[in-house]
Amino acid sequence: MSTPATSIPAFSPKSWDSGRLKRPVCAAAQEILFDRHLRPSAEPVAAELQLISQVDRAHLVMLVEQGIAAPEAAQRLLEGIERLRRAHFGPLIDAPAPRGRYLAYESYLIDSLGPDVGGILHSGRSRNDLNAAVIRLRLREPYDRLLAECDLLGRRLLSDGRRYASVTMPAYTHHQPAVPITYGHYLVGVAAALARDMADLWHAGEEIEQNPLGAGAVGGTSLPIDPRRTTRLLGFAEPLANSVHAVASRDVVLRLTSAAAVLGVLLCRVAHDVQHWSSVESGLLHLADDVVGSSSMMPQKRNPFLLEHVQGRATVALGAFTAAVSAMCTSRFTNAIAVGTEAVAHIWSTLEAATDAVVLLRLVLEGAEPDAARMRQSAVEGQTVATHLAERLVSAGMPFRSAHHRVGAIAAEALETGRPLEDVARQRLPQYGPAVWSGLDPDSVAATANYGGGPGPGALDVALPDVSARLTDLRRRAARRRRRWAGAAAELDAAVHDILTTHQRTA
Structure with a gap:
């Protein structure tokens, strides 16, 4: 007689106790490494049309305010768009799109509302400037998350930099002990490099803040549109002043992949250090059980495998940059599929992989405990004084x-x-x-190195506030930008609501 399925014992935490390790890999790392790819991602058609329809809502509000679109037609069109948004674009998920999702979506609105209503949607606009705007909107969330995770890593580095400011260790050159520093001094040095890379990422993403709407296919439009209005309603900082630039350039992709590649170099180098320092031969750092893995065969192993994932994901940006450059450099300076579609395709995996690498490194460092006695002994044995x-x-x-x-x-x-x-x-x-x-002795020597940015307390008292101030400035700027985005979304909702309620009152 077979055993009923309900009698199968529930999973017990002891099931993953390897004997050597007492805790499983932490939940945040599991989400990145194992769980994410087992869960269904957002429906891609609905995700794309959600952004397109957001642009459409702002565009229609502006067309009405400029007297280009009749209020009654715009009201009906907005109602149709709102119905699709509430239905998560269900009628269009499996619809054929031989010329792209936007035209299938516009055709649906024309068929359901009539050409006199659906046909006004694209007035003063092209798929070229629309696509350029949608890419910028789509970049916001993953780009902002990368910066936010970098900020969390930076704060962890500074916190541990203060905590371990007196834990003496060797600095290494050519893999050999060089001079005495402190573990805290090393961490603050990494934080300083990270703050610089974050500033580069911020600069690289400035194009996200520029509104290309109004550029049309490549030469603007004779209709009296108001790009400043759509800029405000969509949360951009400013409209682009030149129509050719607006539709020809996706340099934001090149700059972001380039900046992410430079960030990845830093992450890889730090991962190499931690990997070596946590080895049995070195013994300078002890990593927590929940950021290492056991071996399926060798019971004594504590494998810092998260660091290998850091190294792997941090280098995704380099390949993406090469691919994007290769796609763009063969196109003329105008709207081109190779630029707006093929080259852009690589930015999404870049931002996700870079963010993963930042998160994983932070998790490892959060669970890293320096062996102060072993560090000091290494500094002595290495004649670092x-x-x-x-x-x-x-x-x-x-x-x-x-x-x-x-x-x-x-x-x-x-x-x-x-x-x-x-x-x-x-x-x-x-x-x-x-x-x-x-x-x-290494402790005394490290404490006297107050010049040239050394590990002495005087130098550290300068370095810590400097890096902290740079991180704080970027954090505040990012917060202001998120508030602008949220405020624009609320203003757009209110403007759409006004048009819809006016229609309801006059219908």
Whole structure:
């Protein structure tokens, strides 16, 4: 007799306990890596037509206000558009669209409302400027989310930078210990680079704020439209002044993919550092159980596999940039499918992958705990105080190159004899006294490096507020822009409502 399906035991958290790891991968990482692709995405036809219809609503409001469209016809047309929006464009989901979704949508309105009503929709407009506007509207959410996730990563870096400002570790050059810094100093350095990359992303996205409506096919229109009105109703910052530029350029795609590629380089480099520092051989960082994975065969493993996903997704932008450039550079400077469709197709995966990489790196860093004793010991074993010893000799009057040579010989002897660098320095430099050869510990040396943006507390007191101020400025600008977008949507709803209620009163 078979066991009823209802008797199957429920999933227990212990089912994923590997023995080595006590927690599963955190929910935010699971969403990115596993769950997202198992869930149905938004219906693409409805998503596209939702944005098109938003432009149509603003365009019709403007046509009525400019006296180009009769109020009664615009009212009926808006009613038809609102019905489609409420139905999530159900009648058009499977409709044939041999010339594109917009024309199928316009044809539906003409067929259902008549040519005297549906036929006014495209007055003073082309698919060229419409498509240019829709791309900008579609970019808003993923672009804004990328910036928001970068801001969260930046704040995490600064918070941990303060927390670990006194945890001494080696800085590395050529994969070798170089000089003593602190883990906090490293994190603030990453935050500074991130703030710069965010500023570049902000600049790259400025074209999103420019309204191309009114450019028509490429030469504008003789109808007395008002692009400033559609600019306001759709939340743009300004209309574009040249019709050729408005429909020919999708340079925003090139700039955003380029800026995302540069950001990706930073993310990859930090992931490489964390990957090495969290290895058993290094042991400088311990990563939380919920950001590592076990092996299906090897029970001792703690694999920081999220970092490999960071590296993989951070480089998507580079391929997208190459593809977009390749598509655009063969087209003349006018409206072109290669520019407006083929090149643009790569921006969506770019923004999603870049955002994923930022989120995953933040999750890893949130669960990273430095091993302060091991970090300090690495700084000692790596003779990271040697440069400071040379600088003490410079302060005592010795030319730097001579000091460099003397300390190099002391470092070699210390390694050969297995003695501490300070002991050999005391023996080889007795004439200089304790001011030169005593207190050569990495903690003290790092604390004295207050010049040139070093890890000393004085320098950190300058770096932290500077990076924080830059992140705060970008955060406030993004918040103001979101408020403008939301305010425009509310104003457009109100304008449409006014036209519809006027029709209802006069019908």
